[in-house]
Amino acid sequence: MFYSVYDRFMFNIVVNTIPLLSPLTGVGVYTYQLCRYFPRLDNTFDYTFFYGFFTKELFAYNSDSVSLRTFNKLKFYLRKIPFMGYGLRKLKSLLSHGHKNFFDLYFEPNFIPLPGIKAKQVIVTVHDFSLCKYPQWHPKDRVKDFEKNFWPNIKRADLIVTVSQYIKKEALNFLSLPAEKIKVIYNGYDRETFKLYPFAILKQFKTNFALPEKFILFIGALEPRKNLLRLIKAYLNLPLGVKKEIKLVIAGAPGWENKTVKEMIRGQKDIYYLGYVDHQGLAYLYNLATLFIYPSLYEGFGLPALESMACGCPVITSQQTSLTEVCGDAAFYVNPYDIDNITRGIYKVLNDVSLQENLREKGLERAKAFSWEKTAQEYLEIFHKVLENK
Numbered sequence: 604m605f606y607s608v609y610d611r612f613m614f615n616i617v618v619n620t621i622p623l624l625s626p627l628t629g630v631g632v633y634t635y636q637l638c639r640y641f642p643r644l645d646n647t648f649d650y651t652f653f654y655g656f657f658t659k660e661l662f663a664y665n666s667d668s669v670s671l672r673t674f675n676k677l678k679f680y681l682r683k684i685p686f687m688g689y690g691l692r693k694l695k696s697l698l699s700h701g702h703k704n705f706f707d708l709y710f711e712p713n714f715i716p717l718p719g720i721k722a723k724q725v726i727v728t729v730h731d732f733s734l735c736k737y738p739q740w741h742p743k744d745r746v747k748d749f750e751k752n753f754w755p756n757i758k759r760a761d762l763i764v765t766v767s768q769y770i771k772k773e774a775l776n777f778l779s780l781p782a783e784k785i786k787v788i789y790n791g792y793d794r795e796t797f798k799l800y801p802f803a804i805l806k807q808f809k810t811n812f813a814l815p816e817k818f819i820l821f822i823g824a825l826e827p828r829k830n831l832l833r834l835i836k837a838y839l840n841l842p843l844g845v846k847k848e849i850k851l852v853i854a855g856a857p858g859w860e861n862k863t864v865k866e867m868i869r870g871q872k873d874i875y876y877l878g879y880v881d882h883q884g885l886a887y888l889y890n891l892a893t894l895f896i897y898p899s900l901y902e903g904f905g906l907p908a909l910e911s912m913a914c915g916c917p918v919i920t921s922q923q924t925s926l927t928e929v930c931g932d933a934a935f936y937v938n939p940y941d942i943d944n945i946t947r948g949i950y951k952v953l954n955d956v957s958l959q960e961n962l963r964e965k966g967l968e969r970a971k972a973f974s975w976e977k978t979a980q981e982y983l984e985i986f987h988k989v990l991e992n993k
Contacts, residue, residue: 614707614990615649616641617720622713623663624654628824628856630730632711632906633790635663640979648986651706653720665890703967708990710982712781715752716759724989726982727760731903732773733828740827740901762989764788764982766904767925786985789929790904791975797886797913815850819949820892820916822885822907823857823899830898830921830939831864833872837898837945846873849893849953853881865916889914894952894959897921898939905929909973912966917959919948933965 607672611939618638622631638661643929644652651657686886716725734741734749738920756762758776763785765771774785807812823829831853838851853868854877868876891897895911905926911918912933920926921935937948952958 613647613649614709614986615651616710616986617651617653617657617706617722618710618969619713619717619720620652620654620661626856627882629906630713631663632793632882633728633730634789635661636975637712637734637792637979637982644976644980645983645986648983653717688775708986710986711760715749716756718756718874724761725759726762726764726989727757727767728764728766729770729774730766730772731901732777733901733903734868735777736773737901740860760784762786762985763765764985765984766790767928767940769925769928770903788978788981788985789973790906790909791973791978792906792909792913792970793882794913794974796882797889797910799915800887800890805887805891808884809891812884814852814891815875817848817893818850818852818875818891819953820888820895821851821853821897821910822855822880822888822895822911823897824856825853825861826858827860828877828900829855829858830900831861832867832940833939833945834896834898835864835871835890836865837942837949838874839871840942840946841950845950850875852877852888852892854878854885854888885910886914889916892916894919894949896945896949897926898937898945899924899926900939902926908934909970913970915963915967917952917962918966919952930966931969933969935962 622634706722708724709720711727738746850873852875858881889911894917918934920934921939938944
């Protein structure tokens with residue numbers, strides 16, 4: 604549905620777009636895609652974006668905006684000062700007081716509504732509860748910031764959006780709210796990027812990255828909850844002949860608490876670490892991989908699994924949290940805590956061509972149920988509902 608400015612009164616909406624100031628992963632991708640679609644689908648809203656300053660422009664990391672370049676320079680120098688991670692989070696909170704007027708609606712896509720942004724209605728997205736359930740998986744300053752700011756500020760929310768039914772159940776447990784105050788809106792994926800590609804395009808990318816002929820792919824930051832230690836051990840447990848033929852390729856940002864993982868990768872000739880790869884590169888990797896494996900210990904949604912399915916790559920993933928909800932019957936499931944079970948899962952899928960083809964076909968079909976346009980449309984519907992019933 605497309606709303607016209609002639610249909611309804613124009614409301615002003617502000618969105619916290621600070622996640623767009625860093626290379627786009629996770630919440631940054633989520634925020635950018637929604638903000639990209641909002642004005643395309645509904646021009647009855649007057650949109651403002653907050654980057655530490657307020658603007659009508661939507662731009663992302665490495666944008667040519669003078670204001671954004673200035674703010675990023677400040678952020679860069681502050682990060683060189685010890686213990687400034689917490690200070691930066693405090694700074695964005697203080698800067699949010701820079702708009703004197705009330706907005707009709709404040710959409711916070713990143714857990715914690717900023718106290719300085721004033722609005723008649725507040726909608727907040729909560730992607731997961733890993734920071735309170737598993738603080739050991741996160742940097743200490745991030746946990747400290749979450750504990751200090753999430754619990755008091757989430758009370759401002761008139762409506763909370765979760766990205767899966769699994770996280771809604773956790774939200775009901777942690778926040779003790781009535782079910783009608785929490786709505787599920789699934790993530791989408793970028794259909795323009797994550798799709799099937801002709802081999803001629805893939806061949807050049809493969810050459811540029813010196814990729815092996817056949818490989819198992821993992822996408823994600825090198826952080827504890829992604830379960831890379833067990834994945835690497837499971838891969839190394841495969842028969843020698845299998846490892847000789849099929850390598851393990853890992854792509855993702857360095858993350859944190861990754862020393863042991865890096866040491867294990869460094870010592871293995873059959874494991875390739877590519878570092879951070881942009882979205883177009885990820886799409887090519889999914890297309891080239893023999894299979895994609897994602898044995899994460901905890902996910903609020905699990906976007907890489909969805910992107911992989913959209914690119915026709917068979918998926919092996921965890922049998923818990925939100926991943927079964929997202930993948931349905933289009934993935935092969937393993938116990939992420941059992942290294943031998945992960946090894947057996949990899950070996951089974953690698954040695955069963957008909958299973959691979961079945962997963963590929965089901966994955967392509969499953970991916971059709973998701974898109975960022977659909978996600979944005981569902982948000983716009985609740986924006987109208989909240990504003991018109993206030």
